[in-house]
Amino acid sequence: MSAYSDEVRDLVLGTLWSQWAEFGLSGWERHHQDVALDLEALIICTARLGHRDTRLRTEALDWCVSYGRLASAIRLKRLTDQADPIVQGAVREFSATVNANSHLSWPGAGSPVRFVATGRSAAPSLERPALIQLRLRSLWGVSARAEVLRVMLREVDRFMGISEIATSAAYGKDAVAEALESLQLGGMLDAATSANQRVFRLRNRQALEDVVGRQPAGAPDWPTVLPIMAGILEATDVVETSAIARAADVQRHWRQWQPDLIRLGVITGALATGLDFIRDYESFTLTALRTWAGQPQPIASL
Numbered sequence: 001m002s003a004y005s006d007e008v009r010d011l012v013l014g015t016l017w018s019q020w021a022e023f024g025l026s027g028w029e030r031h032h033q034d035v036a037l038d039l040e041a042l043i044i045c046t047a048r049l050g051h052r053d054t055r056l057r058t059e060a061l062d063w064c065v066s067y068g069r070l071a072s073a074i075r076l077k078r079l080t081d082q083a084d085p086i087v088q089g090a091v092r093e094f095s096a097t098v099n100a101n102s103h104l105s106w107p108g109a110g111s112p113v114r115f116v117a118t119g120r121s122a123a124p125s126l127e128r129p130a131l132i133q134l135r136l137r138s139l140w141g142v143s144a145r146a147e148v149l150r151v152m153l154r155e156v157d158r159f160m161g162i163s164e165i166a167t168s169a170a171y172g173k174d175a176v177a178e179a180l181e182s183l184q185l186g187g188m189l190d191a192a193t194s195a196n197q198r199v200f201r202l203r204n205r206q207a208l209e210d211v212v213g214r215q216p217a218g219a220p221d222w223p224t225v226l227p228i229m230a231g232i233l234e235a236t237d238v239v240e241t242s243a244i245a246r247a248a249d250v251q252r253h254w255r256q257w258q259p260d261l262i263r264l265g266v267i268t269g270a271l272a273t274g275l276d277f278i279r280d281y282e283s284f285t286l287t288a289l290r291t292w293a294g295q296p297q298p299i300a301s302l
Contacts, residue, residue, distance in 0.1 A: 008236050011229075015293045016046055020042065022124075023037070025060065031293060036150075037131065043064065043071065044080055045227065047095075048230050058115070068106070072142050073105070076091075078172075083227070092110030095109040095110070096109035099112070100112040127213060129217075133147075139211070144176050144179040148165055148169055152165070152189075153205070155201070165180070225264070231256070243275055246278065254271070
């Protein structure tokens with residue numbers, strides 16, 4: 001259990017460090033250079049797990065104080081609202097600390113904690129493939145339009161409805177509908193009607209890619225993946241007890257993540273039952289975490 005817990009901690013926190021390094025945080029390892037990142041999902045997960053690595057939390061706060069204007073306060077609030085109350089409290093404290101040391105007004109802020117700037121953060125290099133989200137924001141503003149284009153760039157020229165785009169963009173349907181109509185009017189999108197609803201797709205993908213630069217090779221659903229990673233780490237906090245009791249506790253967490261893992265295509269079947277469940281669970285979670293951490297090992301679907 002100790003070896004498993006240690007590796008889980010290293011993989012999860014290492015993933016956060018690697019992603020922040022792409023944004024300009026002072027770090028040593030970069031394993032996500034060719035993977036599209038999600039700034040707001042990263043901020044929320046860092047706030048959630050910051051007590052496990054105070055240096056990471058301090059450096060992330062330092063970056064956000066300097067460059068937090070690049071983050072979407074709307075997305076930050078919407079994604080935080082989907083989390084449980086404990087996570088929401090951690091994000092409120094993180095946001096309050098950023099607000100208290102900058103000119104930002106991130107919503108839902110609580111009470112700030114003591115913060116001393118380190119000055120080690122660098123401005124993000126927007127030409128990096130991983131920062132496609134920020135490149136789009138530099139062109140279309142920190143807006144629903146930028147997030148709509150980010151979502152559509154990772155699709156293979158298929159038509160998408162407003163609700164689906166809004167869910168992926170983490171913006172409200174009204175804002176997304178307005179953005180879609182604006183982009184369609186400007187000639188960037190094609191529109192059609194399917195099953196009595198308006199659907200949209202990019203009109204000229206190559207033209208948009210020529211403007212925003214090289215696309216990353218992958219685009220994981222970080223607002224779904226990062227909370228699962230954090231949950232796997234938190235599940236290692238169980239008090240040493242009987243194998244049966246631990247299996248029951250871990251199964252409770254597993255049932256919570258299973259629908260998202262199925263939707264992500266990571267699992268297609270079930271783990272073993274009884275005491276063998278822990279063996280399968282640890283094997284699977286380590287494989288998944290290594291993959292999400294950028295290690296060259298595919299996830300073995302169940």
